Amino acid sequence: MAASISAHSYYIDSVNRIIKTQALQESIKADVCIIGAGYTGLSAALELAQAGYKVVVLEAETIGYGASGRNGGQICTGFSPGQSRLEAQLGKADAKRCFDLAEESKRLLVDRIANHKIDCDLQWGYLHCVPKPHQFKDLEAWAEEYETLGYGGNTLLTKHELEQKLGSTAYHGALRESHAGHIHPLNYCLGLADAAIKAGATIYESSAAMDINTGTSPFAITAKGRVDAKFMIIAGNAYLGKTVKPLYGRIMPVASYIVATEPLGENRAKSLIKDNEAVANTNFIVDYYRRSADHRMLFGGRASYSTMDPANLLQSMRKRMTSVFPQLDDVELTHAWGGFIAITSNRLPDCGRLSPTVFYAHGYSGQGVALSGLYGKLMAEAVRGTAERFDLLAKVKHLPFPGGTLRTPILVAAMMYYRLKDALA
Template sequence: MPASISNKSYYQATANRTISTVPLEGNVTADVCIIGAGYTGLSAALELAEAGYKVVVLEAETIGFGASGRNGGQICTGFSSGQSKIEGQIGKADAKRAFDLSEEAKQLILDRVEKHKIDCDIRWGYMHCIPKAHQFKHLQEWADEYEALGYGGNTLLTKAELEQKLGTNLYHGALRESHAGHFHPLNYCLGLAAAAIKAGAVVCEHSRVVEVDTGPAPWARTAKGKVSAKFMIIGGNAYLGQLVKPLEGKVMPVGSYIIATEPLGENRAKSLIADNEAVANTNFIVDYYRRSADHRMLFGGRASYSTFEPPNLGEYMRPRMTSVFPQLKDVKIDYAWGGFIAITSNRIPDCGRLSPTVFYAHGYSGQGVSLAGMYGKLMAECVRGTAERFDLLAKIKHLPFPGGRLRTPLLVAAMAYYRVRDALS
């Protein structure tokens, strides 16, 4: 696992945790062993437990300890790479099928929230804001692309219209999506875990897998036990470290950070984001923000290829927030935390098989809030004998990241390039 980043988040302070678990002890057999209790692993666990499979989930720390319990809570559309990169790899028709799966991913969240009564403050509405006036034409192209893919109902906001909705004059317009939004990420994750446990899955927290066999008869060993299973699903994402050799170098952990202000009161919070929607700018190094249910500003962004948390994270992040909302310069920052996003070289998630019975998916490249649950579901479909939808995505190819001493300098150089590109575009 990469070096630590603060685990004291606003989400932990407001978690709805109703379940208890015990660590793995002794030798256990299961139909499916799942590594990681984030959206990927828990989504697969829920599907499979509901279908009657004996499922054991092994989590190194606690449910939602990884990105699923730390993220910006922004429920995004499509893939981080954009649609054209996917079309370039698998052709227009299959890329459209991939997009349809990403649409289904958002619906899956809504369906699960409703079916399992997950209390996670979910809200629909998402504004993508442009920092430069000349970028408005890109918003139109973006809206047209969505329309052509069958995802309509999105609107363009002029600068003046946007200023009615956002308490800043920084941007020059926005694409407003009606079918994307935000939620409390940890509470959604805990809700998934509770639903999976209710359906019969066994979730073992504090059960780090220290050794695995990813061959046709897979097993996973922890300090105190071992699970032998017919199938294995690997959902460790950026937190997997070097456990599974063939997955090393496929994704790169990138640090991203979030601050939560003190409660601002409903009126002040409304003066910042009138309709309580999710907001992001369109830069490559993105700022993403939203209101919390108790009227704080949750502001995320930055990106770091170092695995060390910047000192005084709250003050490190504050200038990003005040560049958008100068009126928040004196507010208290109650929480600051970070986590690791797993990115792939082309920003398309990577998934596949390590043997006929071992599946993995990771590298959602900053858009896993919706996608991870879908990839978990698709791996569950593979276990159940229907692999077509998974195989559609598994045929997408990725270049590995460079290993050894070149890895970090190359990525730092790439990040510097994107900062300059954001400034010039």
């Protein structure tokens, strides 16, 4: 499924370490078998290896091949749909505990970067920009909600104030967060993998689990090997496809795309985003962008249910970028790539058990850079016998996506609806 979406990113050309591991070639036993070497799987692997478990990670392609090595790098706050959906399901008190866990996910990321000396260009500051004047009131409500949740450090910026910080006249104000930001996602992922390996985990690349048994004595079979384990953690997210049938309908892969400009030089890059924040608009089909450490613009957006790269990707991404920054019309786009975001029907992450010894987490709905690390850690806690925090998040209910021949047409219709909603907002 994934092969047709461009994988060659700017991140691959700017990695600061190379990790190459062997494919699994034999039958082995482990305490824990983890499927997928993205943030979720590696986070669980690190925690469990540090606790002395024999951990084996099976990765179909290479470490960070999935969303973790391709994303926008934006460290976001809370959950994709906001608090109200959580409150409706869990009540205010438990929803607040979930928000606190999401805050913990950012601290976890920061601690890991510091403890394992992961060089991944961490930057703080996030601008949420509104495309329409009347949407400023939504930002005021958002700021108030954060205040109620005890989450500080936020500032409302008028159009004029925003234009002192952002070289664009496309917006009508912004909410600036001090405690959200951005990283180089692949370098963070590789750093996490390195830490997990140093803690004793074994990662097998080019080792797709083709048959995964999720019973109480779980095992996974690859082309040339097999892992029997006491516990299994499934962290294949949007790239898992139909391998684990009960998980297939719980998420939907949505493609999102990013382009990188040529290096613009420090001054020109600063004239676009003066204080190096992560930036996103507040549309459902969001534009998200930021500066890179070598002064490029990395501009992401679009959304598609197709598994094929759009024919006019560079052109359409240039159009999106120059609608915000017309002054970038003359720059060369050196990279364009895409990846699959796993969304759930209510845009809240989905986690649970397939048997008493098999755990899964996925569906961060475009907001997994920080959250996925936490879900990995909570699955590790559950393996170790303390599942209270995992079980709180597992209480969130999700409607499955439709299966069969209706799946794609219904989702395409949903996407058209959201495009229209953004246009008419």
